[in-house]
Every structure is written in structure tokens, then in C-alpha cells.
Amino acid sequence: MGNKTKGLLALVGLGALAYWKYKNSSPEQQQIVKDKFNNAKDNLNKWGNDIKDRANNVASQVQEKAGEFKNKAEDSVNKAQETVS
DSSP states (O other), X not given: OOHHHHHHHHHHHHHHHXXXXXXXXXXXXXXXXXXXXXXXXXXXXXXXXXXXXXXXXXXXXXXXXXXXXXXXXXXXXXXXXXXXX
């Protein structure tokens, strides 16, 4: 067996053990586990949204800079054409 197969089997085994332990735990312990998962999910969603916001900010800044450079280039071309004319 390859390392990938052994790793997958170990992962499935750990998942089965966690599921068994969860099902045999008290309702209070199950609620604690649910709360931890929900908290982790909320944190991941918040982190993902923060990354999206930062990416959008960077993209808009790049677009603004590109527009500025375009305007400067057009002005330079217009001045050069006026000089030649």
C-alpha cells in the first residue's frame, strides 16, 4: 500500500472514532462540540470575507493607478501632437 492509501485509511479511522465518541457522549458534550464547529465556521467565513475585501480594495487601487497612468500618457501624447503641429 502506498502512503496515500495509508493516510486515507488513517483519516477514515480517525473520523470513525470521532463519530463514535460523539454519538456516545452526553447531550451537553455534543452541544459543546457543535458550538466549537459553529464558531470555527464563523471564523473561517469572517476570514474569507476579510480576504475578499482586501482583494477588492487592492484591485480598485490598481484600477485607479492604471487610469492615472493612462491619463498621463494621453496628456503626453496630446502635448507631443500640439508641439509637432
